[in-house]
Amino acid sequence: MFEKSTWIRLPRNVVVGHDVLAETVSVVDDLHLEGRPLLVTSPTPRKLAAEPIAADFEERGIEPAIVTVEEASFEAVESVIDAAEEVDASYLIGVGGGKAIDIAKMATDHLDTGFLSVPTAASHDGIVSNRGSVPDGNTRHSVAAEPPLAVVADTGILANAPWELTTAGCADIISNYTAVMDWRLAHRLKNVEYSEYAAALAEMTAEILVGNADMIRPGLEESAWIVTKALMSSGVAMSIASSSRPASGAEHLFSHQLDRLAPGAALHGHQVGVGSIMTAYLHEGESGIWTEIRDALASIDAPTTAADLGIDDETVIEALTTCHAIRDRYTILGDGMDERAAREVAVKTGVIG
Ligand SMILES: NC(=O)C1=CN([C@@H]2O[C@H](COP(=O)(O)OP(=O)(O)OC[C@H]3O[C@@H](n4cnc5c(N)ncnc54)[C@H](O)[C@@H]3O)[C@@H](O)[C@H]2O)C=CC1
Ligand SMILES: O=C(CO)COP(=O)(O)O
Numbered sequence: 322m323f324e325k326s327t328w329i330r331l332p333r334n335v336v337v338g339h340d341v342l343a344e345t346v347s348v349v350d351d352l353h354l355e356g357r358p359l360l361v362t363s364p365t366p367r368k369l370a371a372e373p374i375a376a377d378f379e380e381r382g383i384e385p386a387i388v389t390v391e392e393a394s395f396e397a398v399e400s401v402i403d404a405a406e407e408v409d410a411s412y413l414i415g416v417g418g419g420k421a422i423d424i425a426k427m428a429t430d431h432l433d434t435g436f437l438s439v440p441t442a443a444s445h446d447g448i449v450s451n452r453g454s455v456p457d458g459n460t461r462h463s464v465a466a467e468p469p470l471a472v473v474a475d476t477g478i479l480a481n482a483p484w485e486l487t488t489a490g491c492a493d494i495i496s497n498y499t500a501v502m503d504w505r506l507a508h509r510l511k512n513v514e515y516s517e518y519a520a521a522l523a524e525m526t527a528e529i530l531v532g533n534a535d536m537i538r539p540g541l542e543e544s545a546w547i548v549t550k551a552l553m554s555s556g557v558a559m560s561i562a563s564s565s566r567p568a569s570g571a572e573h574l575f576s577h578q579l580d581r582l583a584p585g586a587a588l589h590g591h592q593v594g595v596g597s598i599m600t601a602y603l604h605e606g607e608s609g610i611w612t613e614i615r616d617a618l619a620s621i622d623a624p625t626t627a628a629d630l631g632i633d634d635e636t637v638i639e640a641l642t643t644c645h646a647i648r649d650r651y652t653i654l655g656d657g658m659d660e661r662a663a664r665e666v667a668v669k670t671g672v673i674g
């Protein structure tokens with residue numbers, strides 16, 4: 322008898338478009354959610370989106386609570402859990418960038434309620450994923466979590482977000498190329514569980530994004546559409562795989578190590594993009610797609626060098642030679658890069674001087 326079974330948990334509603342923020346209360350109605358919501362946001366997205374959503378609830382006679390978080394940390398998650406219990410929130414609404422949404426996601430997991438994801442920047446692919454990345458001690462990578470019940474992505478707000486946030490989202494998607502290369506390698510060498518569907522979906526989002534790179538320009542709502550759909554698909558790929566493997570390989574290990582060695586220096590997506598240039602070279606050598614990845618990033622003004630990230634060369638080398646050890650995840654880095662080899666790949670790809 323076929324024993325295998327799997328749960329693929331996805332959002333019930335994904336609402337994308339111009340001014341859809343004003344439909345948030347209707348999305349809640351459609352989910353048959355009742356009671357008081359707790360909005361989890363950060364300073365800028367609070368004014369942009371959380372407060373307008375709160376006003377719509379108040380018009381409906383529902384008194385939402387709002388909590389503002391500054392940094393992604395377990396203390397922030399605990400403060401949201403305390404706030405939710407204090408106001409007896411029935412569900413949460415994460416409004417902001419990746420950190421605000423991840424904190425809402427992780428708090429929801431603990432509270433055993435549901436949450437809505439309202440991204441105000443197309444900066445990462447955690448918008449719909451069943452993964453939560455909140456630093457915990459030395460851990461920077463994502464852990465299993467529940468996906469949102471619904472996503473409300475207002476392309477007007479996303480298009481007006483700082484351009485660097487959108488290019489970070491693009492880079493997070495482009496890095497799927499090398500994430501899938503690592504996943505296939507781990508499957509072949511270590512028999513790591515693998516889903517061709519999730520891998521194909523993750524790779525396709527990178528291909529479509531790179532194919533449309535010339536249409537991705539600042540302030541264009543059409544660009545926000547393209548990037549948001551790619552981020553959604555990438556998040557769905559993670560939910561299908563029940564793992565971040567489709568979207569996270571050695572380039573993410575590199576980024577997580579940079580988060581430790583140079584906290585706050587650069588955006589998540591920008592760091593993984595630069596990592597992807599180097600790991601593509603490790604996979605395929607001089608004639609591989611590393612130049613296409615580099616050129617795609619450059620075409621949307623995303624960083625392609627350590628200098629662009631504002632990180633010094635030696636930190637790049639330290640991250641490259643140590644990041645294999647931060648997670649039990651087999652990648653092209655194997656049991657760790659030799660310093661000379663790391664310097665060679667970083668110089669050959671132009672990442673360091
Ligand atoms: N759970 C998952 O599957 C994934 C989670 N992540 C996590 O997401 C985080 C990165 O998210 P980011 O959005 O890059 O960083 P972030 O959440 O720190 O946002 C960057 C900054 O932009 C601000 N911001 C957001 N929307 C804005 C707008 N419309 N206008 C002006 N400012 C705005 C935020 O308030 C924040 O100050 C990392 O912690 C990363 O680990 C990344 C990928 C996947
Ligand atoms: O950033 C992610 C996918 O883009 C999540 O991956 P991690 O599991 O490496 O945190």
Ligand SMILES: [Zn+2]
Nearest residue numbers: 446493589593
């Ligand atoms: Zn990522």
